[in-house]
């Protein structure tokens with residue numbers, strides 16, 4: 001890991017040399033100097049954005065093919081979001097849950113209606129919603145399933161990504177996420193992703209939940225075998241294990257359905273949402289689920305000062321309206337099919353695999369070829385912002401509002417950059 005960090009720093013220094021505007025250089029040096037180095041961003045300093053496009057401080061225009069890790073499915077600075085922000089910000093922004101507000105009730109009703117669930121619990125970031133789902137599953141395990149106190153187990157997947165809190169990184173299988181951050185929370189067991197037999201074998205009488213991503217975004221857009229989710233549901237139902245579906249990245253239209261689990265005939269017990277739930281304007285996350293599980297929370301059990309605040313709820317209501325009104329899941333499905341058909345034409349000597357659903361896609365770069373990052377740097381020169389995940393994968397996940405011609409143009413650029 002140390003070698004990677006040295007590489008990364010060198011890479012950064014090299015890029016800072018060539019073709020970088022004076023203004024951009026100043027902002028990047030400032031962030032480097034005063035910030036903790038917990039990210040390795042591309043050398044682009046964004047100062048304005050609209051729809052699928054962003055502009056840097058020098059006025060250069062780029063197509064955003066990352067969408068803030070799927071937090072801007074609705075597109076940057078959507079006019080309806082902006083209108084809601086201005087309207088709600090001038091009325092009331094924060095009440096805390098000590099009082100009711102006139103946005104949270106409607107938001108809860110609209111979110112549970114949209115997702116076909118009974119109750120929801122609002123938080124702010126994705127990781128907090130994951131923590132909330134873990135607490136909900138454990139409480140259900142003790143109160144309803146009658147697991148002996150302190151014995152509840154939650155099964156998770158290899159190569160999972162569920163956020164960065166100490167509990168959550170504790171059950172990661174990525175060394176870099178956890179090194180030097182222990183000791184970790186007990187009560188989690190890892191099973192191989194996409195392997196129903198392994199899951200069935202790992203379940204014990206104390207298992208209260210199975211936490212999974214329907215497609216693993218951060219692991220490099222890993223799509224499990226078809227039928228896996230149905231088998232997961234069967235195993236969970238048979239053993240009274242909660243099916244906990246983290247759709248923070250895959251949800252809200254990204255994969256060509258409103259939720260990625262809808263590709264199979266299943267219904268999770270708990271659904272975790274975040275990212276695009278705030279339409280790129282505001283961090284808002286939620287656990288949505290059944291009365292049997294979420295009905296167990298009592299006053300004092302759990303909370304969040306900003307969770308359920310009227311500004312976030314108002315923005316999230318508009319974010320959901322946009323998905324429905326602009327038929328963004330359907331759009332993602334149609335454009336995704338076309339995009340992957342184009343990616344499939346890339347030379348096999350460089351691109352060994354194309355993966356994805358809807359507008360959550362990735363190409364796997366051959367270990368014999370250049371680094372995924374170097375292709376990202378070349379794409380940036382041509383006006384496309386894409387980011388590598390791990391070292392051999394490039395993810396392509398534009399805002400779902402991307403114009404069809406923009407996607408065609410992006411494909412042509414990608415085909416030009418990724419040659420034999």
Ligand SMILES: *Cc1c(COP(=O)(O)O)cnc(C)c1O
Nearest residue numbers: 125126127161162163246248249
């Ligand atoms: C981004 C993400 C999270 C964490 O969300 P934060 O808002 O960054 O805390 C959790 N799970 C998945 C699948 C994600 O993609």
